[in-house]
Amino acid sequence: MKLFVIAGEASGDKLGGALMEGLAKLAPGIEWQGIGGPEMAAQGLDSRIAMEELSVMGLMEVVPKYRHLKRRIAETAQAVVEMRPDALITIDSPDFCLRVARLAREQHPDLKVVHYVAPSVWAWRPGRAAKMAQVVDHVLAVLPFEPPYMQAAGMSCDFVGHPVVAEQRASAAEAAAFRETHMIGPDQPLALCLPGSRAGEVKRLGKRFDEALMQLRDREPGLRVVLPTVRGVAPMVREMSARWPIAPIVVEQPADKRAAFAAANVALAASGTVSLELAANRVPMVIAYDASFLTWHLIWNLMMKVDTVTLVNLVSDTRAIPEFLGPDCKPRAISRKLLQVLEQDDARAEQFAAMELTMERLGEGGDPPGLRAARSVLEFLQKT
Structure with missing residues (x-):
């Protein structure tokens, strides 16, 4: 199996590392490409670029770095097309990730796209779900009430647990x-x-x-x-x-x-x-x-x-x-x-x-969110 995975900031890298660990347990031998940080590198990802290039590009920084960001989006989308993965997995950072997915889909219409962390459409800007559904097939949600919102927009969605339940706590x-x-x-x-x-x-x-x-x-x-x-x-x-x-x-x-x-x-x-x-x-x-x-x-x-x-x-x-x-x-x-x-x-x-x-x-006491997310990805791929 070949998977292309993208995380653009530290929180996404943490989610990505746990997801990759879960997938390695359930489906050993995956070929990885993509962008991530140290957590994902520890699971075998050789990041195509330094994740920090993306994580510093918040709202106030977009204008002066627009050309650089646009080039990175295009380069990453082309890498996805060349790999022809079984799925593209994007983790949060929608401004970067969903633009990559859209460009890659233009050249590879059958590309399956999984997005980890649903947008908070239950709070504001509900139109984001419909827009995301244009390029995303399946969503991994971290809040239990989110799947119906994603499903109503036309995507399949599983609640996989919130990462907070797996975080280390002091004794x-x-x-x-x-x-x-x-x-x-x-x-x-x-x-x-x-x-x-x-x-x-x-x-x-x-x-x-x-x-x-x-x-x-x-x-x-x-x-x-x-x-x-x-x-x-x-x-x-x-x-x-x-x-x-x-x-x-x-x-x-x-x-x-x-x-x-x-x-x-x-x-x-x-x-x-x-x-x-x-x-x-x-x-x-x-x-x-x-x-x-x-x-x-x-x-x-x-x-x-x-x-x-x-x-x-x-x-x-x-x-x-x-x-x-x-x-x-x-x-x-x-x-x-x-x-x-x-x-x-x-x-x-x-x-x-x-x-x-x-x-x-949120899933305390159950399987770790990374393992639940991995199971959801594999079940989605088996159905499609």
Whole structure:
């Protein structure tokens, strides 16, 4: 079997590596070509180009690098045509991946295309599914309510589990060691501050998150704060948080972040997949987010199709996780809710129940998502 696989960023590389590992177990001897990062390289992919060329090409970078990106799309599509694989598997990064699929299909109309990670058409821009169906045959969904949306657009789709259920978590001993290392008592309240992984989010939310946590400290004088961050914004986070009245503990290494999640009592987080990471570690949370006035008006008031942005709420079909969004993203209101979540047993119990249901529905305790995704790919190819 020959498969061409493309991932354009680190999260896609992680999905791709797990998928390739699963396929190697179920169908040994696959010939691989494509684009990926270290996780996929570990499974035998010799990437045609450095994945970083694609992962740095976000919205703000597209214009100055348009010609280079367009050339890479054309080159990759031609490589697919020349390989004539049993399937092209594209992983997230739709701006690059689906353009490659479209060009390859123009020369190879019978090419089978599988896309991993469904677009969030249940939240906004539902037309994306119909557009994707023009070049994609089969979708691997990571949220359990997504398949009907893809099927309605004309694609087959399987829910294969969310990668968060397979991520490594710290043990109780590692959590205790983290507290001891940072001189945090076993009964001392510990809060996670998670203002986002993009520079714009950190600038917009950082000060408000600090103010909310400072107000919480007025009621909980022993409160300590940990601010996990990622490499791309770590310098900004360290500079910003050093000016806060009480500087948080900033952690960047994966092992330290896992231990901090395991040790925490409560979290204040920007909306995004981090809510699922918190749920996996059973950390009660408050979600807050804001954007520019125009962006907020366009997306929330005109385009949004759901009444909550928190994935734990959506997957569990509850509204257990409190949100402070847009005009409501204000420190005083956030701090009051954090105190309630930290101190009130019924508020915590409601969140824990929603987290348990969420993780169960995402596939916790079952086969790893990579293996489920591999099985779905093989079943799709056998049917077509």
